[in-house]
Amino acid sequence: MFTKILIANRGEIAVRIIRACREMGILTVTVFSEADRDSMHVSLADEAYCIGPPQIKDSYLNMSAIITVAAATGAQAIHPGYGLLAENAKFAALCEQCGIVFIGPRSQTIKELGDKNAARGIMVKAGVPVVPGWDLIHDLTDAEKAAKKLGYPLLIKARAGGGGRGIRLVSSPSELEKSFLSACAEAKSAFGDGSVYMEKFLSPVKHIEMQMLCDTEGNAVCLGERECSIQRKSQKLIEESPSPSISQTLREQMQEAAIKAVKAVNYTGVGTVEFLLDQDKNFYFIEMNTRLQVEHPVTEMVTDVDLVKWQIRVAAGVPLAGFDNYAIKGHAIECRINAENPFAGFRASSGRITNLHIPGGAFVRFDTAIYQNCVISPYYDSMIGKLIVYAGTREEAIRKMRTALCELIIEGVDHNIELHLEILSDPLFVSGDYTTDFIEKSDILRKKVKVGELC
Numbered sequence: 001m002f003t004k005i006l007i008a009n010r011g012e013i014a015v016r017i018i019r020a021c022r023e024m025g026i027l028t029v030t031v032f033s034e035a036d037r038d039s040m041h042v043s044l045a046d047e048a049y050c051i052g053p054p055q056i057k058d059s060y061l062n063m064s065a066i067i068t069v070a071a072a073t074g075a076q077a078i079h080p081g082y083g084l085l086a087e088n089a090k091f092a093a094l095c096e097q098c099g100i101v102f103i104g105p106r107s108q109t110i111k112e113l114g115d116k117n118a119a120r121g122i123m124v125k126a127g128v129p130v131v132p133g134w135d136l137i138h139d140l141t142d143a144e145k146a147a148k149k150l151g152y153p154l155l156i157k158a159r160a161g162g163g164g165r166g167i168r169l170v171s172s173p174s175e176l177e178k179s180f181l182s183a184c185a186e187a188k189s190a191f192g193d194g195s196v197y198m199e200k201f202l203s204p205v206k207h208i209e210m211q212m213l214c215d216t217e218g219n220a221v222c223l224g225e226r227e228c229s230i231q232r233k234s235q236k237l238i239e240e241s242p243s244p245s246i247s248q249t250l251r252e253q254m255q256e257a258a259i260k261a262v263k264a265v266n267y268t269g270v271g272t273v274e275f276l277l278d279q280d281k282n283f284y285f286i287e288m289n290t291r292l293q294v295e296h297p298v299t300e301m302v303t304d305v306d307l308v309k310w311q312i313r314v315a316a317g318v319p320l321a322g323f324d325n326y327a328i329k330g331h332a333i334e335c336r337i338n339a340e341n342p343f344a345g346f347r348a349s350s351g352r353i354t355n356l357h358i359p360g361g362a363f364v365r366f367d368t369a370i371y372q373n374c375v376i377s378p379y380y381d382s383m384i385g386k387l388i389v390y391a392g393t394r395e396e397a398i399r400k401m402r403t404a405l406c407e408l409i410i411e412g413v414d415h416n417i418e419l420h421l422e423i424l425s426d427p428l429f430v431s432g433d434y435t436t437d438f439i440e441k442s443d444i445l446r447k448k449v450k451v452g453e454l455c
Contacts, residue, residue: 009081014041158187164234244432301332359407406455
């Protein structure tokens, strides 16, 4: 087992990893930007080193600086968390070259699955159903040919995409040229790769993902599914497990497909196989995230499996054990708490937290790195915490989440607590029959109410 690990991330996920390491008796090294000097992950780690200015490209994406700190401090492994360098095949390869364990899959696996178009081909060969689509689109003429073959509506998607970026919905031929050019430009800006491909646009659909855990000896286990259909512009807002709308038979079929997917690439570590589920209960592979997910606590709550600890164990060569009789119990829900104003176009907010009260009670968890009087920086992602609850039934979990949201007080910056309360009260959400277009089709964003009126 490792004795020292470097955490190449920030915010709540860095804090989450540090805590897991402490419980395992592992020393931690963290890196930070000048803007994060007073951050919680800096104070909690055994060692902390500034690696650059606030801008991500000059600090948290500075691969050579991170590797240098790891080598200088004697860290045997690097945990990338999620986002930033977590799915960067070049960084994983650099770790391998320097004799430092990258806590995640092999660099070649990240490269194969990071190419969304290539991943589609791998899944087709493995017998995993995929959304009807068209391989790489090289120019506008190629795009027109593909669109004619697939039919409208369709999606243009970045080959190296993620987080909902580099995606354009095209409803008619008149929209194709503008959408193609803007998708390519955004993909180039966000990922350094302007290549795109096309898929048939399926709607309405649900977004279901399967949590996978695989060791270096070829063993793989699926720890159930997460329902991730409450989204805004392909960004998840609320996740829950198990999904309220799939049968046990369908669950087993999707789990079997997910096992095929990870076996096809000899996957190791924690990963997520993501599917779209249509109204006829047909499911289609869309991508695999080769990292820990933001919403991993939902799975932890219903399985009692610590995914971060198992990530570390698998990276250290420990084989999977004790999963033969695991069972999903109860119901868990997660709400992403963002520093933004959802009633003003989701405008990001920054500033000092002047008042903070974190909810408590049995099976209530708040993963965060904020504290009283801390400053929310304008340089980074707007998510400042994840509120997770667990209960015996979904109905109880919804009530518990509403209670917890009403107790969560964050003053000094805008946040989306009111939006979450509105969603949890909506009859369609309560029914469990919601789909990925829930936010767009509801009138929730046209309301402006106070938290006290919803509690």
